[in-house]
Amino acid sequence: xxxxxxxxxQAFWLMVTLDSELVEISLRSLRVTFTALLIASGIALPLAAxxxxxxxxxxxxxxxxxNALMGLPPVVVGLVVYVxxxxxxxxxxxxxxxxxxxxxxxxxxxIVPLIASVAHQSIRELWAEYxxxxxxxxVTEGQKIRTLLWDSRRALLTAALAGxxxxxxxxxxxxxxxxxxxxxxxxxxxxxxxxxxxxDFGLALALGFVLIGLAVAVxxxxxxxxxxxxxxxx
Amino acid sequence: xxxxxxxxxxxxxxRRGGRTLVGPVDLRIDGPGxxxxxxxxxxxxxxxxxxxxxxxxxxxxxxxxxxxxxDARHAQAFVFQRPVMLRRSVVENLAYPLRIRGVPRSEAMxxxxxxxxxxxxxxxxxxxxxxxxxxxxxxxxxxRALIIEPDVLFLDEPCASLDGRxxxxxxxILLQARGSGKxxxxxxxxxxxxxxxxxxxxxxxRGGVHERGPAETFFTRPETPQARAFLQGDIVE
Numbered sequence: 001x002x003x004x005x006x007x008x009x010q011a012f013w014l015m016v017t018l019d020s021e022l023v024e025i026s027l028r029s030l031r032v033t034f035t036a037l038l039i040a041s042g043i044a045l046p047l048a049a050x051x052x053x054x055x056x057x058x059x060x061x062x063x064x065x066x067n068a069l070m071g072l073p074p075v076v077v078g079l080v081v082y083v084x085x086x087x088x089x090x091x092x093x094x095x096x097x098x099x100x101x102x103x104x105x106x107x108x109x110x111i112v113p114l115i116a117s118v119a120h121q122s123i124r125e126l127w128a129e130y131x132x133x134x135x136x137x138x139v140t141e142g143q144k145i146r147t148l149l150w151d152s153r154r155a156l157l158t159a160a161l162a163g164x165x166x167x168x169x170x171x172x173x174x175x176x177x178x179x180x181x182x183x184x185x186x187x188x189x190x191x192x193x194x195x196x197x198x199x200d201f202g203l204a205l206a207l208g209f210v211l212i213g214l215a216v217a218v219x220x221x222x223x224x225x226x227x228x229x230x231x232x233x234x
Numbered sequence: 235x236x237x238x239x240x241x242x243x244x245x246x247x248x249r250r251g252g253r254t255l256v257g258p259v260d261l262r263i264d265g266p267g268x269x270x271x272x273x274x275x276x277x278x279x280x281x282x283x284x285x286x287x288x289x290x291x292x293x294x295x296x297x298x299x300x301x302x303x304x305d306a307r308h309a310q311a312f313v314f315q316r317p318v319m320l321r322r323s324v325v326e327n328l329a330y331p332l333r334i335r336g337v338p339r340s341e342a343m344x345x346x347x348x349x350x351x352x353x354x355x356x357x358x359x360x361x362x363x364x365x366x367x368x369x370x371x372x373x374x375x376x377x378r379a380l381i382i383e384p385d386v387l388f389l390d391e392p393c394a395s396l397d398g399r400x401x402x403x404x405x406x407i408l409l410q411a412r413g414s415g416k417x418x419x420x421x422x423x424x425x426x427x428x429x430x431x432x433x434x435x436x437x438x439x440r441g442g443v444h445e446r447g448p449a450e451t452f453f454t455r456p457e458t459p460q461a462r463a464f465l466q467g468d469i470v471e
Contacts, residue, residue, distance in 0.1 A: 126321075133318035135289050138307045139334050147330075151321045 007205020014206050026210060029187040030218075032100050032174070033167045036107035040167075041160050044112045048119035048159075049145040052127045063120065069113035074106075078173030081106045085177065098179040103187070106173040111163035118162055122155035123148050157226050161219055168215055188214070238299055238309045238385040239417060240264035241286065245295035248278075248285040255281035256441045258295055263419065268412050270428045270449070271421040273438035274470050279421035280315075282438065283388045286419065287312050308335070310386040311379035315394050317371040319363040324355055327363045327374055331382045345381065353377040353407055369400030376407055387411060389420040393427060405431060425465065429453055437461045439470065 014022045051063055083089050085097040085105075096102045126148055134144055149156065171189035178185035180194060188211045195204035240262055247257030256278030263269055271279045284290035286297060288307055299306035311331075320327050328346035333339065350356050353373045358366070363374060372392060379387055389408075393401045401424075408431060412418055422428050428435065432449035437460075445452070445461045456462045464470045 130318060130320070132289070132314060133320075136287065136312040137331055137334065143334050147320075 003201045004205060006202040008209060010202045011206035011209040015210065022207070022210065024183070025186050025188055025191055025207075026214060028100065028185075029168060029189070029211070030214070032103050032187060033107060033164060036104045036111065036167050037160060037164050039104070040108045040111045040115055040163055041156075043108075044116035044159075044163075045119055045149060045156055046145060048116045049123050049148050051116075051120055052123040052148065053141065053144050063117075066113045066117045066120070070117050072110055072113060073172070074110055074170050075172035075176070077109050078106055078176030081109065081173065081177050097177065098181060098185060100178070100185055102177040103174040103185060106177045107167040107170060110170060110173060111167050114166055115159045115163040118159035119152075119156050122152050122159070126152045126155075154226060157222065161222060164218065165215060168218075169211070237301055238306055241297070241299055241386070241417075243286065243295065243297045246285055246297050247293045247295050248281050248290045249293040250290075254293075254441055255290075256285060256438070257282075257293075259285075259443055261436070261443065261446070263417060266412055266415045266417055267433035268408070268418045268420060268431045269434050269436060270432035271419070271436050271438060272423075272425070272428050272464070273444070274464070277438040278441040279438055280390050281441075282436075283312070283390050283419065283421060287388050308382075309384055310388065311382060311384040313372075313375050313379050313387065313389040313392050315391040317375035319366070319371055319374070321362070321364055323360050324350060324363050324366070324374060325359040328378050328381055331378060335382065349377045349381045350374075354403065369396050369403070372396060372400065372404060373407070376404060380407075380411060384416065386417045386419065389418065391421055391423060393422070393424065401427070425467075437464065 051059060081102065082097065084091050085094070085102055086092055087097075096105070130148065130151075134147065139147070169189060171193055174185075174187065175190050175193065178187070178190065180186050180190040186194075188207055192204050192207045192211070195201075195207065241264070243259055243261045245258035245260060247259075248255045259282060271282065273279055281290060285292060287310060288297075288303070289312070301309075320330060322330070325343065325346045328349050329339070329342040332342040332345060337345075347356070347359060350359055353376065355370065355374060355377065358370070363371070366374060376389075376392065392408075393404055396404070405427065408418060408420070412433075418431075420431065422431075429449070432452075434448050435446065435452040436443050437445040437452070437456075437458075439460055445456065445458045447457075452461070453465065456465055460470050
């Protein structure tokens with residue numbers, strides 16, 4: 001109990017004094033996760049719409065695979081990305097290991113299946129509703145996909161937020177590929193793991209509360225920007 | 235005169251899962267006017283509309299328009315029994331068919347607004363379309379189908395489950411569309427509506443055209459006993 005109280009007060013002081021190290025790793029956390037989220041959404045959302053409107057041989061298999069990969073263990077993703085990016089790996093020449101870019105790659109791999117699965121679910125429902133109309137209007141495949149993405153944007157926002165939640169709180173993969181290097185690849189989650197290992201529970205808890213606060217703040221502001229739960233909308 | 239018509243079907247058949255939904259059907263439709271499809275449930279009215287519109291696959295036979303099929307697909311529209319509303323505002327719904335045809339937004343929006351005013355939805359431009367009442371939704375669907383100035387408009391029981399006032403408004407729009415030289419092909423269960431609108435009638439029974447003719451002769455002197463019974467309100471199977 002003392003630890004939690006201690007952590008809360010320490011978090012409070014770290015924040016009101018805008019502790020430079022805290023600000024640095026918080027911003028890095030946000031930058032890495034938002035970049036990963038942007039790339040992952042760019043891949044996952046069109047993929048989800050494509051899987052909803054197009055009938056081809058491996059469609060069911062791909063959907064089942066995406067659903068299964070939602071539970072992809074981050075540590076394993078980290079390991080695989082590590083092996084690929086390491087000096088002797090196929091992409092070793094790029095020298096990306098232990099950089100924020102490597103962390104972005106790992107997080108993207110982790111959240112693409114999650115975003116695609118959740119998005120596919122809602123796009124499929126919308127497609128069932130729109131199917132007859134869009135077929136009758138003779139729209140092209142690209143127009144279909146754009147229409148579905150646009151008209152289900154609120155559900156897609158939820159999918160993206162789920163991806164954000166998974167990425168910002170993730171530690172296993174980015175610890176492996178980032179290496180938790182001070183001033184280079186240290187982010188909130190890896191710092192928490194480090195401080196816990198050192199026995200500095202107060203600081204670890206403080207960082208934890210900052211992380212939770214950050215996640216809540218991002219979700220709230222995106223909901224507010226998206227004007228969900230308000231007025232004539234659903 | 236329309237560049238799309240005449241529409242000629244020869245022994246056209248629609249099947250699904252080995253079951254014949256409708257056909258073989260021979261017909262020829264030309265010039266402006268309203269063709270009304272009547273018949274009991276399961277007679278193939280919806281299937282025939284889908285087949286002619288091209289949303290159901292032609293299993294055998296031929297359906298020919300006076301122009302290439304790709305042009306024909308763009309010059310026709312379909313109104314469903316249960317209107318499909320895009321999850322957008324009323325005016326966005328109306329602009330959608332124009333936008334997918336590449337009409338720039340600056341031109342599409344005023345046209346959409348004008349179309350909304352024509353069907354009495356001018357006060358609801360910004361409303362979320364799925365929130366409209368049933369009658370308003372069907373009017374919106376109709377205006378959305380008409381906004382591309384189709385030569386042929388298919389309607390599948392457009393007034394099912396609407397009350398008298400909404401029905402009168404919709405029939406008014408339909409008659410106006412006929413007046414502007416369009417061909418309407420409409421199915422209905424409402425014999426009153428069939429009598430009010432029809433120029434010619436197709437009476438469908440068990441997946442085939444059982445009797446056809448101009449409205450005045452069909453309604454006054456039906457030739458087959460089944461059509462006579464159906465018009466009297468007897469149950470025909």
